[in-house]
Amino acid sequence: MNFSEVFKLSSLLCKFSPDGKYLASCVQYRLVVRDVNTLQILQLYTCLDQIQHIEWSADSLFILCAMYKRGLVQVWSLEQPEWHCKIDEGSAGLVASCWSPDGRHILNTTEFHLRITVWSLCTKSISYIKYPKACLQGITFTRNGRYMALAERRDCKDYVSIFVCSDWQLLRHFDTDTQDLTGIEWAPNGCVLAVWDTCLEYKILLYSLDGRLLSAYSAYEWSLGIKSVAWSPSSQFLAVGSYDGKVRILNHVTWKMITEFGHPATINNPKTVVYKEAQKSPQLGLGCLSFPPPGAGAGPLPSSESKYEIASVPVSLQTLKPVTDRANPKIGIGMLAFSPDSYFLATRNGDFAVLSLCWHLSGDSMALLSKDHVCLCFLETEAAVSTACRQLGGRT
């Protein structure tokens, strides 16, 4: 595995363009655009303040740079480097900023989630959306880019509004039966919207595109509930990971649970393959990886090279018991990722230090990222991990 030279980066802002040709990275207040193949710098833009967020437009023509402290958003064009656009929210402040799917509108969330301002680059017009909900995932776009669902809260009740992205017409507006909505997500086929409640209550609701409630699912009461939700790419399954360390899969026909996967502390099943990182030097922390189906992430091991060996069952996984008197405990399924062919589901349970899981589009490999390490896993066609190699990358 070859690595390129190390480039400077600030705030972990580094994004590939959607068409895969360019790589944008930020260094302080500068935006650097490189060519993916040669890594030569193609463009260099200077913003007015330290950039906190960058995002490519869907057609890879524009990049938006958001500076929350100053309430500014600057948009740069790749085609015409001299083109500039600056959006100033002024005293309203800026908390979040994102593109619309057509790449011509910018949605800015003002401070305290007072409103969402929709700026149009085509017409220089402004639209306001009031009462957006301050939650983790309040805005979601359908994959075909036609509709946007927005979580709102008025008078202590949660609502969902569905907008048509082409002309920002409000298509549907309905209330949800949730206590405190935490997230919404469209299914990949764009016909079903999953809405889930706060972790104090295990409830996930499924709404059709036209606002009808299709189904509600709740696995248990009283304990901490849903932590993460993921749709399968074929829209057939909805994986719900909860604080009790289990993933429950719902099917799209009846919206009932078809199976649940547990994450026991001791793995006894002889069919499970457990990959354990072999210690080269006596260091703290030992990670292990197991397939299939749910996998726990590898822990960090500050040695330059290490290899994985298959551990024999039974294997007991090291887990740290989290303190129970604090909010947002580090237990439960924090991360879910379906493989592109919907065959596999990768999950992270507990406080394993995996920061991100992502699958390759072909579906035979997966990358795990921790704070200091990256681990690539390859799948053989018979669903066995053939090799797993790890390398230490510098802090990038």
Add this chain to the structure above:
Amino acid sequence: MGDWMTVTDRGLSSESKTISQYTSEIKMSPSSLYSQQVLCSSIPLSKNVHSFFSAFCTEDNIEQSVSYLDQELTTFGFPSLYEESKGKETKRELNIVAVLNCMNELLVLQRKNLLAQENVETQNLKLGSDMDHLQSCYSKLKEQLETSRREMIGLQERDRQLQCKNRNLHQLLKNEKDEVQKLQNIIASRATQYNHDMKRKEREYNKLKERLHQLVMNKKDKKIAMDILNYVGRADGKRGSWRTGKTEARNEDEMYKILLNDYEYRQKQILMENAELKKVLQQMKKEMISLLSPQKKKPRERVDDSTGTVISDVEEDAGELSRESMWDLSCETVREQLTNSIRKQWRILKSHVEKLDNQVSKVHLEGFNDEDVISRQDHEQETEKLELEIQQCKEMIKTQQQLLQQQLATACDDDTTSLLRDCYLLEEKERLKEEWSLFKEQKKNFERERRSFTEAAIRLGLERKAFEEERASWLKQQFLNMTTFDHQNSENVKLFSAFSGSSDWDNLTVHSRQPQKKPHSVSNGSPVCMSKLTKSLPASPSTSDFCQTRSCISEHSSINVLNITPEEIKPNQVGGECTNQKWSVASRPGSQEGCYSGCSLTYTNSHVEKDDLP
């Protein structure tokens, strides 16, 4: 006998201590003395027998002792010892008979008593042992009873303790449940409380937000603006449109269209899946039926309800199959029928398999009672028999092969074998040889004939030539004769020209004639000539001869045409058939006789025309 000797205090001298002992003991009534003495040892001590016997009666007191004995015996009921006294004053005489009788009686009595004593003693012993045994049993049982009582008490105690524990646990469980319920209630109440508080805070927060919003909006901050160099075109390149009712309706339509498409797609998938599953089910059903139906034909199969149902089911299901395939819809009844029939078949199959299992287990356990099952031994015997048969057959085949080999690969040095080698084919060979000889003969004949024919043909040709020459000369003569009177020169010239060009004229006429079957002019004389010619020829229809005759005729006809009107050719007597084939054959210039080839070539057309000959 001396044991019952009562020694009264008559002053008998106690010479032995034993006697004195006895005397000391015997200061009682005689009956009791008697019984006592019975209890004591019955056998007197041998030492003191004599003294015993002599202690009672001595020579001095005979009378007294007799009278005493008499008294005693009479009191016991024995007859008196004395004789019948005659008078009162005379001394009574001892009745010896009575004495002896008394003695005997006494002996008998003594024996009886001894026996009785023995019996009583044995009985006594027995009873004593029984008593001991019973006592020991009794003591054992008492012990047992004690121990069991103790055990029972212990168990009761334990039972009590366990029941106590059970009750405690139940109590604890109830407590826990109550606590859980309580906690849940607490949680619920706290949740409502929190919600209420949250709502309150949120309302406050909203109010603040509203206020802030107002302030922000009111401020009319010039800074809230977008500074853009130039407008960017829309992503799809079209112009923006106003938002009207129509666009709204269009959006709604699009949304519904998307939803409907999705539903249709999913329904299609589900229908496909359904169809596949139905197919699988039907296939399964068919296979199950086929699995079960061959069982009916086996004669060993016990005819009971199951087979009866199988038959009926098969018929039913066959009908159902046809119905289902006809309909092939997803209506309720068809679905139900399918599932019901599959369930039925499955049940039958299951029962059948269970039966088979039972049979197998029965065979293992009970042996060969079951008729339907071939016992393993029989099976093995059969297989052994079959193997033997196979071996025998193989051996037979081997021997036969060997014999055959012998037959075929016989040794070469034997004359008879060499002669015999072709014995089977000898007859055929002979026949073949005969035929060959025949054939050869025939060939020779044919050769001869051919030669003769060719000779004849040659002769004929020569004769013809000669004849032609003769004719020519004759004709010349005639012409000369004819034309010498009138126009000598011109006719000569004509004739000459006609003649010289006779072949040419022939050719001309030949060519001018149409190649069709037309009656040709032949002189009357020609048939005669023909017949002559033909008679000279053999009757075999050789093609070359044909050519010859034809050429003759044509020449004839060509010459005669000058002065003779066309007439029909009579059919000549030349044998053979005249067919196109022959003509075509004739047209081939491959005839063996070279001198005729030219004729045949030039007169092919004429030949063609003259094929009305038979």
